[in-house]
Amino acid sequence: MVLLQLFLNGLQLGAIYALTAVGFSLIFGSTKIFHVAHGSAFAISGYIYWWLASKLGVPWPIATLAAVIAAAAFGLLMERFIYRPIQRHEASFFTVFIAAFGVQLFIQNLIGTVAGRGMETVNTPLSRSVEIMDGLFVAPISAISIVVAIVVFTALSYFLGRTHIGIAMRALSENPDLVRVFGLDPGRVAQYAFVIGSAVVVPGAIFTAMTAGLNPAIGTHVMLVSLAATIVGGIGSVRGAACGGMLLGLAENLAYWKLDPQWSEAVTFVVLFAFIVFRPSGFFGSPTAAR
């Protein structure tokens, strides 16, 4: 029964991780930009939702919309004012990585200064657990986050497979010059990738605000998990990132069966480390991706 409980908790956490990792993977897959500031989009939207819904009492649909706009705007501004100027003179991995890391550092401390360094939670009846079976507790929010993750993921698959801009995004990862030949602007397509990739973190951020709570360092944690999930799933594969996120969420919770909670992050990285050493291409990546 304990194991079943942990499994259910893991599914919920995995759904949140999958949603964030998918955004990172989408951005990295189509633009080849290692967007380690992705966690900041999560932190910004989570805190905006908390501030509006919890502090000002704004109804949830409006707060959610504001969070989506904030995350999308963050992605757009990053592409326009950080990554594009850097890529204009030098596109090396290190330069982009350090700049993104600097943004992450800046946002994390800005949030700490503005909103305080404590743990902030959005109170909602949805996160109250109900005993559905003997000794098995489930909160409605768990089911909601899993359903939302499935809906977002299905919508994203449809978008990438069926719409013009979605196909262009996949094409961008294969061959930017060919995108230009087809009369599309690669910069514009990259902006779409950043906007959509950043916006999909919002449900995960809101669910985290409602359950585990937010703190200024959450962006770094989310960045680590997205990174790990993307590599475990296989770089460039959105489906892989979703599976990777789910696997990490499950692994983290199932570890509670034998280990103390403070080891949860360590478990994530043991999984990541094992994949990097033994199967760097991940679940769905092509075998040459790591090289």
Add this chain to the structure above:
Amino acid sequence: MSTYIISLAILIGINAILAVTLNFILGYAGIFSLAHAIFFGIGAYTAAIAAMKFGADFTVATAAGMVISGVISLALALPALRVRGEYFVAASLGLQMLAVTVFSEWKSVTGGIGGLIGIPPVRFLGFDVSDPVLFLGLTIACLALIMIVIRALVRSSFGRSLKAIRDDETAASALGKNVALLKTLAVMVSSSFAAVAGSLFAFYLSFINVESFVLEVSVQIIAMVIIGGTGTLLGPVIGAVIVLLLPALLTYLPYLPPTEIGSIQQMIYGLAMVLLMIFRPSGLWGYGQSQDRKGDAP
């Protein structure tokens, strides 16, 4: 006041050792590690335990730290051999998080969150060098020695091979360079020297805990190297001076609330990293033009 300046100078020296050793793999071998604070920590814990349990003097305690650090660095070298770029960043990040958990949970050895208290005053070849001025001398001597060794290594064929790997790994291996061995050696050298900084740190403060070896510290060391300039000998030292003087200067600004100084400092590092990458990727001390680092990642 002069005690304050000496103590700041000692901390700058210790951090300069960390920056110089990280620059050895980051600037010359192109290995971007987010886990440098681990080896700082291993050096500090080893030296502290050697001094507390076995009454070891500085040379023995530091040597022990260097050996253990070098051996554990193989865990970092292992993924470095298999993968490049972003994968290695992720692996080193993972190792850093793992190490922090071990530092704070392995209570019988590291003292957990509380850390190790009461590290005996440092003895060096039978002399007591716990006087701050003498200790500053010891720190500067260690820094100078490490910089001389690294300068010699960089100019040797080993250093040239590392730079070849940094610029084009495929070409380097096509020319018959043993890429795996060279990378492993580079990581080991860098990690063992970082342990020297840890040993100095433990003896100087006579108290250590996990707080000094977390991810933020690794990031701060990276900031020193980046701000100063990667792939230069003096750049990281200049970076260490700037990064450590910043909080000291901030405390003199009257209108800043003291509780926010840490945050403001981190925001300045973040902003400095972003602006440098946009306008001057080679750092303050680097050569004016952007460095030839293309092709590091697929």
